Amino acid sequence: MTDIAAGSISGSLAPRRRFVLLRRLAGHRSFQVGLILVALLTLAAIFAPVITGVDPSSMKVRFRFKPPSEAFPFGTDNFGRDIFTRVLYGARVSLWIGLAVAAMSGLFGAVIGILAAQFRRLDAILMRVMDALMSFPAILLALGVTAALGPRMESVIIALTVAYVPAGVRIVRASALVVRELDYVEAARIAGASNIRIMVRHILPNSISPLIVHVTFVFAYAILAEAALSFLGVGVQPPTPSWGNIIAEGRDYATEAWWVMLFPGLGISLAALGLNLLGDGLRDILDPRLKGRG
Amino acid sequence: MASPLVSIDDLTVQFRTDRGWANAVEGVSFDIAEGECVGVVGESGSGKSVTALSILRLHARGAARYSTGAISYAGRDLLQASERDLRRIRGRDIAMVFQDPMSSLNPVLTICDQISESLRLHQGMSRAAARKKAIELLDLVRIPDAARRVDEYPHRLSGGMRQRVMIAIAIACRPRLLIADEPTTALDVTIQAQILELLRDLRAELGMAVMLISHDLGVIAEFARRVIVMYAGRIVEDAPVDVLFQSPRHPYTEGLMASMPALDGGAARLYAIPGRIPDPDETIDGCRFGPRCAHSEPICRTAPPRLIAIADGHRLRCTPRTRAADLT
Numbered sequence: 001m002t003d004i005a006a007g008s009i010s011g012s013l014a015p016r017r018r019f020v021l022l023r024r025l026a027g028h029r030s031f032q033v034g035l036i037l038v039a040l041l042t043l044a045a046i047f048a049p050v051i052t053g054v055d056p057s058s059m060k061v062r063f064r065f066k067p068p069s070e071a072f073p074f075g076t077d078n079f080g081r082d083i084f085t086r087v088l089y090g091a092r093v094s095l096w097i098g099l100a101v102a103a104m105s106g107l108f109g110a111v112i113g114i115l116a117a118q119f120r121r122l123d124a125i126l127m128r129v130m131d132a133l134m135s136f137p138a139i140l141l142a143l144g145v146t147a148a149l150g151p152r153m154e155s156v157i158i159a160l161t162v163a164y165v166p167a168g169v170r171i172v173r174a175s176a177l178v179v180r181e182l183d184y185v186e187a188a189r190i191a192g193a194s195n196i197r198i199m200v201r202h203i204l205p206n207s208i209s210p211l212i213v214h215v216t217f218v219f220a221y222a223i224l225a226e227a228a229l230s231f232l233g234v235g236v237q238p239p240t241p242s243w244g245n246i247i248a249e250g251r252d253y254a255t256e257a258w259w260v261m262l263f264p265g266l267g268i269s270l271a272a273l274g275l276n277l278l279g280d281g282l283r284d285i286l287d288p289r290l291k292g293r294g
Numbered sequence: 295m296a297s298p299l300v301s302i303d304d305l306t307v308q309f310r311t312d313r314g315w316a317n318a319v320e321g322v323s324f325d326i327a328e329g330e331c332v333g334v335v336g337e338s339g340s341g342k343s344v345t346a347l348s349i350l351r352l353h354a355r356g357a358a359r360y361s362t363g364a365i366s367y368a369g370r371d372l373l374q375a376s377e378r379d380l381r382r383i384r385g386r387d388i389a390m391v392f393q394d395p396m397s398s399l400n401p402v403l404t405i406c407d408q409i410s411e412s413l414r415l416h417q418g419m420s421r422a423a424a425r426k427k428a429i430e431l432l433d434l435v436r437i438p439d440a441a442r443r444v445d446e447y448p449h450r451l452s453g454g455m456r457q458r459v460m461i462a463i464a465i466a467c468r469p470r471l472l473i474a475d476e477p478t479t480a481l482d483v484t485i486q487a488q489i490l491e492l493l494r495d496l497r498a499e500l501g502m503a504v505m506l507i508s509h510d511l512g513v514i515a516e517f518a519r520r521v522i523v524m525y526a527g528r529i530v531e532d533a534p535v536d537v538l539f540q541s542p543r544h545p546y547t548e549g550l551m552a553s554m555p556a557l558d559g560g561a562a563r564l565y566a567i568p569g570r571i572p573d574p575d576e577t578i579d580g581c582r583f584g585p586r587c588a589h590s591e592p593i594c595r596t597a598p599p600r601l602i603a604i605a606d607g608h609r610l611r612c613t614p615r616t617r618a619a620d621l622t
Contacts, residue, residue, distance in 0.1 A: 120356065183398040190350060191412040191463065192385035205402045 024285050031281025037274025045091035056089040057239045065257045075259035086241040087263050093242040101160040101222035106215040109168020114199050117176035130166035138163040146234040164218045175207035209286045216279035220272045243268050298325035305363035316575035318344045319527045326503050333518030334507045339571050341527040342507045346473045385412040389464035393476035395456035399448035406444045416467050431462040454485035475507045523547050526582045532609040543610050545587045
């Protein structure tokens with residue numbers, strides 16, 4: 001995370017590079033693999049009802065703790081619920097939380113980061129607040145926020161956004177501080193552009209690319225963190241399945257019914273792996289200082 | 295002379311340093327008349343650009359302050375004007391061209407977007423009208439195939455082309471004053487000549503005043519009618535261009551002249567003024583050029599020289615030379 005922040009301080013999505021970028025991304029091996037993984041998981045999540053046709057909460061007590069079989073590809077849990085269905089529906093919740101946290105922390109990161117870079121007085125205050133947030137471990141902070149807001153999906157999203165915003169702010173601020181000193185920003189000021197116009201039109205588009213890389217990683221972290229929070233019991237509450245709470249519920253029977261924890265765990269691993277590969281690919285290509293660039 | 299377009303009176307600009315406030319520009323006064331072409335020369339750190347940026351009040355508040363003086367534009371005091379009024383003046387009445395065209399254009403916006411910016415800000419033009427105007431302006435700055443070029447991104451243009459685009463942006467709203475801060479320094483020599491010629495033609499065509507900042511006396515000689523020589527944040531000499539080049543009065547100006555390579559000069563070693571420009575917060579008794587001056591006299595170390603008119607349109611800041619001029 002920090003290496004992105006330090007890595008491409010003033011990366012910009014210059015249009016000259018957009019074409020080349022797409023071509024290079026398409027040819028980047030780990031980006032390809034990551035993209036396929038993420039796409040498959042996303043499709044599985046979107047089409048969950050079509051794929052299984054079973055209600056993820058329907059219990060069939062007769063079929064408790066069935067190991068994986070033709071009827072139950074991923075087996076069943078202590079209530080006789082189909083793990084395959086629950087993992088698919090869990091993907092919806094987990095991926096949605098990841099996406100929402102990535103989007104919100106990216107948005108707030110961009111806005112606060114640009115403001116901090118542009119208004120030096122505000123900067124001191126904003127960055128001290130961010131430092132304070134950063135000084136807590138993300139999970140601990142999220143734990144506190146969900147405890148305060150009550151364990152619901154929305155509070156998980158808010159909690160994780162709060163936890164991941166400071167890093168985004170630092171990244172955007174760092175590149176915006178470089179961009180704001182460039183001649184074309186001065187030129188815009190001389191042309192009579194207002195502060196807001198300068199921030200939105202000149203500084204933001206030229207300092208956004210490290211953030212784009214960062215949010216793909218936040219996406220992955222958020223999925224992991226949601227699982228951790230759900231595991232600890234403050235995340236998404238049963239009966240709504242999320243990868244985290246399926247694992248949490250399977251914990252007590254881990255020795256008899258390993259499949260209950262295995263498959264959601266695989267889901268988490270694959271999602272995190274896919275997103276990390278995707279992010280690595282983006283970083284390789286957006287960061288001019290890393291090699292792998294033609 | 296009618297009332298000047300821009301009048302700078304006793305301007306002192308200070309920058310914050312670790313050791314308090316240091317004068318970057320001190321007691322600078324000069325006028326620019328409507329349509330006049332003024333050259334400002336001096337080495338790095340002499341306060342040329344600081345003065346220019348002060349006219350648009352572009353120094354960051356907190357890092358710089360205007361401790362004395364006034365800058366008036368068409369009778370309005372720019373140092374007292376609101377940020378809003380200043381925005382209306384910037385780009386419309388007073389425009390600026392920078393040294394490095396490679397970094398003065400935003401890489402993510404097309405040429406059209408960037409020329410349109412001030413047109414739409416100041417004249418409320420529609421997108422289509424601004425585009426049409428942008429093409430006209432590119433024609434005016436002699437960019438071939440303007441209709442196609444207008445939609446390109448800056449990276450497709452060479453340095454000379456980009457500087458033309460910068461000029462197009464600057465003249466878009468027909469400013470009354472164009473400040474050109476080392477507009478040709480970053481370009482190669484053949485392009486320099488073209489850009490200067492373009493600026494000269496545009497000045498005649500649009501009737502705007504130009505303040506040309508350069509450390510290159512050749513550029514100034516070719517372009518300006520009047521030359522202001524700055525040293526360590528102060529004006530040391532201000533004279534019509536032919537007077538300055540034929541009979542420079544200030545020892546510093548003489549030094550600058552002597553350090554110009556002459557075409558017929560052969561292989562002689564280039565003259566350099568000994569020493570270096572003092573830091574703004576360095577205290578020097580008397581004349582700030584004194585320690586480097588070959589003609590320094592005792593009086594130079596005791597009293598700081600004042601800028602005094604020694605002839606019509608000729609001001610000089612050098613105590614011994616001013617006295618000499620009075621006697622003759």
